[in-house]
Amino acid sequence: MMHITVWNENRHEKENPDVQKVYPDGIHEAIRSFLTEDYDSVSTAVLDEPEHGLTDDVLDKTDVLIWWGHKAHEEVRDDIAAKVQERVWNGMGLVVLHSGHFSKVFKRLMGTGCDLKWREADEKERIWVVDPTHPLTEGIGSCIELEKEEMYGEHFDIPVPDELVMVSWFEGGEVFRSLCTFRRGSGKIVYFRPGHETYPTYYHPDVQRVIKNAAGWAARKAGERPVYGHHPEPLETISSKEEDE
Amino acid sequence: MMHITVWNENRHEKENPDVQKVYPDGIHEAIRSFLTEDYDSVSTAVLDEPEHGLTDDVLDKTDVLIWWGHKAHEEVRDDIAAKVQERVWNGMGLVVLHSGHFSKVFKRLMGTGCDLKWREADEKERIWVVDPTHPLTEGIGSCIELEKEEMYGEHFDIPVPDELVMVSWFEGGEVFRSLCTFRRGSGKIVYFRPGHETYPTYYHPDVQRVIKNAAGWAARKAGERPVYGHHPEPLETISSKEEDE
Amino acid sequence: MMHITVWNENRHEKENPDVQKVYPDGIHEAIRSFLTEDYDSVSTAVLDEPEHGLTDDVLDKTDVLIWWGHKAHEEVRDDIAAKVQERVWNGMGLVVLHSGHFSKVFKRLMGTGCDLKWREADEKERIWVVDPTHPLTEGIGSCIELEKEEMYGEHFDIPVPDELVMVSWFEGGEVFRSLCTFRRGSGKIVYFRPGHETYPTYYHPDVQRVIKNAAGWAARKAGERPVYGHHPEPLETISSKEEDE
Amino acid sequence: MMHITVWNENRHEKENPDVQKVYPDGIHEAIRSFLTEDYDSVSTAVLDEPEHGLTDDVLDKTDVLIWWGHKAHEEVRDDIAAKVQERVWNGMGLVVLHSGHFSKVFKRLMGTGCDLKWREADEKERIWVVDPTHPLTEGIGSCIELEKEEMYGEHFDIPVPDELVMVSWFEGGEVFRSLCTFRRGSGKIVYFRPGHETYPTYYHPDVQRVIKNAAGWAARKAGERPVYGHHPEPLETISSKEEDE
Numbered sequence A, B, C, D: 001m002m003h004i005t006v007w008n009e010n011r012h013e014k015e016n017p018d019v020q021k022v023y024p025d026g027i028h029e030a031i032r033s034f035l036t037e038d039y040d041s042v043s044t045a046v047l048d049e050p051e052h053g054l055t056d057d058v059l060d061k062t063d064v065l066i067w068w069g070h071k072a073h074e075e076v077r078d079d080i081a082a083k084v085q086e087r088v089w090n091g092m093g094l095v096v097l098h099s100g101h102f103s104k105v106f107k108r109l110m111g112t113g114c115d116l117k118w119r120e121a122d123e124k125e126r127i128w129v130v131d132p133t134h135p136l137t138e139g140i141g142s143c144i145e146l147e148k149e150e151m152y153g154e155h156f157d158i159p160v161p162d163e164l165v166m167v168s169w170f171e172g173g174e175v176f177r178s179l180c181t182f183r184r185g186s187g188k189i190v191y192f193r194p195g196h197e198t199y200p201t202y203y204h205p206d207v208q209r210v211i212k213n214a215a216g217w218a219a220r221k222a223g224e225r226p227v228y229g230h231h232p233e234p235l236e237t238i239s240s241k242e243e244d245e
Helices: A017-022 A027-035 A056-061 A078-089 A098-102 A104-110 A205-218 A239-244 B017-022 B027-035 B056-061 B078-089 B098-102 B104-110 B205-218 B239-244 C017-022 C027-035 C056-061 C078-089 C098-102 C104-110 C205-218 C239-244 D017-022 D027-035 D056-061 D078-089 D098-102 D104-110 D205-218 D239-244
Strands: A003-008 A041-046 A064-068 A093-097 A117-129 A143-153 A163-170 A175-184 A187-192 B003-008 B041-046 B064-068 B093-097 B117-129 B143-153 B163-170 B175-184 B187-192 C003-008 C041-046 C064-068 C093-097 C117-129 C143-153 C163-170 C175-184 C187-192 D003-008 D041-046 D064-068 D093-097 D117-129 D143-153 D163-170 D175-184 D187-192
Touching: A003 A027, A003 A056, A027 A041, A027 A064, A027 A205, A056 A078, A064 A098, A064 A205, A078 A093, A078 A104, A078 A175, A078 A187, A093 A098, A093 A104, A093 A205, A098 A104, A098 A187, A104 A175, A117 B239, A143 A163, A143 A175, A143 A205, A163 D163, A163 D175, A175 D163, A187 A205, A239 B117, B003 B027, B003 B056, B027 B041, B027 B064, B027 B205, B056 B078, B064 B098, B064 B205, B078 B093, B078 B104, B078 B175, B078 B187, B093 B098, B093 B104, B093 B205, B098 B104, B098 B187, B104 B175, B143 B163, B143 B175, B143 B205, B163 C163, B163 C175, B175 C163, B187 B205, C003 C027, C003 C056, C027 C041, C027 C064, C027 C205, C056 C078, C064 C098, C064 C205, C078 C093, C078 C104, C078 C175, C078 C187, C093 C098, C093 C104, C093 C205, C098 C104, C098 C187, C104 C175, C117 D239, C143 C163, C143 C175, C143 C205, C187 C205, C239 D117, D003 D027, D003 D056, D027 D041, D027 D064, D027 D205, D056 D078, D064 D098, D064 D205, D078 D093, D078 D104, D078 D175, D078 D187, D093 D098, D093 D104, D093 D205, D098 D104, D098 D187, D104 D175, D143 D163, D143 D175, D143 D205, D187 D205
Parallel strands: A003 A041, A003 A064, A064 A093, A093 A187, B003 B041, B003 B064, B064 B093, B093 B187, C003 C041, C003 C064, C064 C093, C093 C187, D003 D041, D003 D064, D064 D093, D093 D187
Antiparallel strands: A117 A143, A117 A163, A163 A175, A175 A187, B117 B143, B117 B163, B163 B175, B175 B187, C117 C143, C117 C163, C163 C175, C175 C187, D117 D143, D117 D163, D163 D175, D175 D187
16 A cells, blocks of 8 residues: 655644644645545654654555655754655655755755745745646646645746646746656655645645645556666676687 | 856776776876867866865866765765865856765755666666757767667756657666756856776767867856846836835 | 457458467457456457547547557558547547557657567566555456567657656567556556467456556546637736736 | 748638728738848738749749638648648648648648637737747747637647747637647748737747747748658678579
């Protein structure tokens, strides 16, 4: 059975009453809750647990990791960020949400600075589908409309995505590549933009639909990690060797 | 005027008489030499110089960095690998050759393990053009044939290349994505496979042609680095703000 | 329930005893037969049926069309090729096999000449996985080995594939992009190289596995075709219009 | 010396006084005029000339063809559309502007329906750079702002672009992939969105800069068209043949 772990920094929720009102049990609980509608096995982990809740035991059983972080990226231990990166290489799926673009895990996997433009102005966002063949868009119409969100604007400093699936329009005048996929090693990665902590974005049914789709799409597949390294025996006869003999 | 810096580990050349025979002045000198046929300003830097020869002064003037390393990747200082990565983000071109696939610089920029299969068996390699529109292939026919080379075989654990330009056939039975491009930040990266230290690969005119093309293609362009960060003023009026007033 | 239609030219099988020996009931029957192991609803259609067996009724129920053709591409009616192209735009999956690269349907969808190099010399082929995360490779190891096949060599004159999944090595010295995907409209397309009519390629379990995977991957998804055309009403107020009033 | 041919339908300009006011000598003349600032050899051709002005002599000398059409796509002869497609395959560059998305030439090269949403509402457009490394953006800042333009909205029914370079924001609420590249055969294709006939878009310096960049980028390169077809002689010995002997 596929298992999803929802990781959250969980600091805004403790420190900011406005965020508490929107997500009284934390963003991780809100996400866990709707994922259980489609998936039987979903757990959570937060920054302040030992090893940030990402022990080997937890990662061993995790087929997809969801990641939300913002103000405490620097508090994530380097060795744990490196471990999560390796898990992705070995096939664990990763769904990075919103301000997770600046997380150590995402930056290590992208190889870029992952910077962008941003603004908090209670502005309208429309996220348009540009690849209607993609499984990430199943059940979504031509766009998702959010009444108020934080703005993220281009240039978004990521590698060219393997697949660009949705693009955001912001009332204030900018655009953003909001739903993207990347492969790293045997792992599949989704980045999905919306989800500022002061807005009820994760209660929006279309946002939930995309995250459910992303979990299913990115989940570890049955295949094994390729074999690398020294293969001294050629599969075919080498002519220069024949001549030697 | 565009400036190229050729970086080489330069250890095999000091320690192995077989390599000395092929590259008596080092691989960096062989590469510098043919690049001067097309470019006016080419210098070299090696691992054992202070700061590996990659001081801020050197990097400030470098439009393209060529990278060859193999047995001493671990001796490259982390802070200098990080600095080179940032320079690429800021627009410096990077051409990674052969065993440079395992360099700290390349791995940081790719975000993957960069592993592969390999074998030293004096086997024939043919590198076929799969994108004849690409400037990297100017002056090259349908394939480059090398009598003897080290084998690198798939799976090559890199992100999906932005452009796949050439693919290798090996006599021993494998294939390899041998000429690839990647963008990271404002910088352009080329990976080019051939160039084992015991073979005269860098004297082959087609290999030289590709490296010359790569230097020209990857070189820093005039444009500026995009502006990121907080942009509090929307470009357009936000309707929810109007209502507030 | 998903329905697959296997289309075959079915001429070699009628005219050439060597082919009859390998595929006594036709290539379409061989393919239909193994697909029924995984899919409940699989039918066939051949060139010499009325409308080539591709009536509106047949296409209405087809979620994925498999295509094998070679010597009679020109006998396929232009209006039927155009109809199949439109069906793909509207979400029907398409799996093009081997010499189908030169079919009217594939060329119309690619927009290129789709030419390649070829040779019949009973040579060995190894098809290597270059994207181990792709669902098309589920159940496949690092490569598929075929004792004797026709050679197809680069340059293969297709658009850059959306995804390059496998690359062939040929004993005679060439390489080929053998398993590729493309999106066109709401439809997904797979091209898979092996399958010359004189070899028992379609009895090879790994070849069967890839075609089964391809049918599942390309099958029409639930989503609707996007709405296009005139949308006179803006979603937001246009400032220049406000000024007019 | 590189030669550019600017092709225009030139019907709106003859029939609509509003368009005549903006482009008194036709859109083709406006484009030819600014291209001559950077290129020495630029000519024009229009629909109502014999063979639409696209004779073999004209195409023989054309390194890049610019295409503007809108209301008379159907009047372009099929054989001439096919000829232009073949010229692109053989290395001629093609820059398709605005409503040229629905031209026979572009649709043949894309293999898709090329449809989109549209609206004429005098609305503001901002075209944002999403790939600042691309030569098409040289000399352009982070976005191009046009006071009034026709709206084109997603979904734009094209194949996944080889490179996505700019994305439009429209005041009315939509986004659009506005600057895209494609390879077809040995030819390079640019699609660039803005340029409705009733607006002075082609006098905007940034729009002119992108079209100048596009002409230089897409221009035929020195390389030859690859050789295709029957290659009966293997480059290497085939083992099954050895056994026969």
